[in-house]
Amino acid sequence: MQTERQQEIISTALDLINEKGIQGLTIKNLSKKLGITEPAIYRHFENKIQILLALLDLLKKNTSQIFETELNSDETAIRKIERLFEKHFYSFAQMPSLASVVFSEEIFRNEEKLIGKISELIEHNNQTLLSILKEGQQRNEIRTDIDGNHLVIFIMGALRLFVKKWQFSGFSFNLEKEGAGLIQSVKLIISTHKN
Amino acid sequence: MQTERQQEIISTALDLINEKGIQGLTIKNLSKKLGITEPAIYRHFENKIQILLALLDLLKKNTSQIFETELNSDETAIRKIERLFEKHFYSFAQMPSLASVVFSEEIFRNEEKLIGKISELIEHNNQTLLSILKEGQQRNEIRTDIDGNHLVIFIMGALRLFVKKWQFSGFSFNLEKEGAGLIQSVKLIISTHKN
């Protein structure tokens, strides 16, 4: 469980990374933004790594959950993928800072624990997506001429790059609206060809 | 033009980022790896930003050139895309450190000049790829039911994610060999459906 202050710290850390990148996330900047002094941070987190680990938990909560929920829903595979995109876009639109962190693994490369945790998260989400796709292929909803692992790369690659473009543009376009078009293209690409 | 020592410094900087991420690229680490003292670095580069700018030039040389060459070749669009992947894979296989940097824009987020330069590079390469795709669509080699800009996202997204997976695995699989399979899937996905 997290206290309100801890959540506030994590959310502010997220904003800082969004604004200035990982090199902008310092205890000084963090405390300044929170309106408290540096040592006060240490009343809530043991050290900086714990803050980043908590931040990774937030990422996990905001992405893993999406994958898991869809895996266990009753929809068609195509509809699951569609909702996967929609939910991601919704989540990022609600909290744009998230988009600046979630697909930027470079941020977590300076500590063994962090590397392990983000790798795990990515791998787990990929496996969940692969399950959805394989099920869709068995049901003949999703094309079988392309290996499931490759489909994962196309889907996640597109999602990642599209969100990164949005971030790079300074969140200047409507992610959910523009994203709807991309979702249609994804469906065209992965569906079994019917004619 | 660059001196031999400057190239050595850039190449070593690349290796450092590959090993420890951008936070591992310090003048101290750099000089230690080169076997010289820290101030000696400043005989070859004005400051650290100039080193990163020179590193971006290396990235540009290794990616822009690939795109440009293919744009102006006489091959079919499909063959151009195929060679685009092959050349990227070859380039990264020759110099794996490159793969750790080229799709990690986060590295260059702490200085206005760096952000500008990497954004320019990405945008330029995307535009070149878009030209290739649109020409292919006009010639009816590439499917027209999906917008060119979306095809760019699928192609670049897949290339980026695939290379990133290779990096994440510690370059543990054969990029060119495994990549050949992905290229076949890319061709299946972007080609006009013929039957």
Added chain:
DNA sequence: TGCAGGTTAGTAATCATTAACTAAATTTGT
């Protein structure tokens, strides 16, 4: 009254960078 959550004032370590000096190589003037 005890403690959660702040403060002030510091720590050692590390950061990029500079000043001043030097040995060796190279260029220049005669």
Added chain:
DNA sequence: ACAAATTTAGTTAATGATTACTAACCTGCA
């Protein structure tokens, strides 16, 4: 051809900023 002048590429020693973090103290509140 050769000594003098200059340049190149390194050194040691130090700079002020900044890093994450700590010790000791304070204060309002349950």
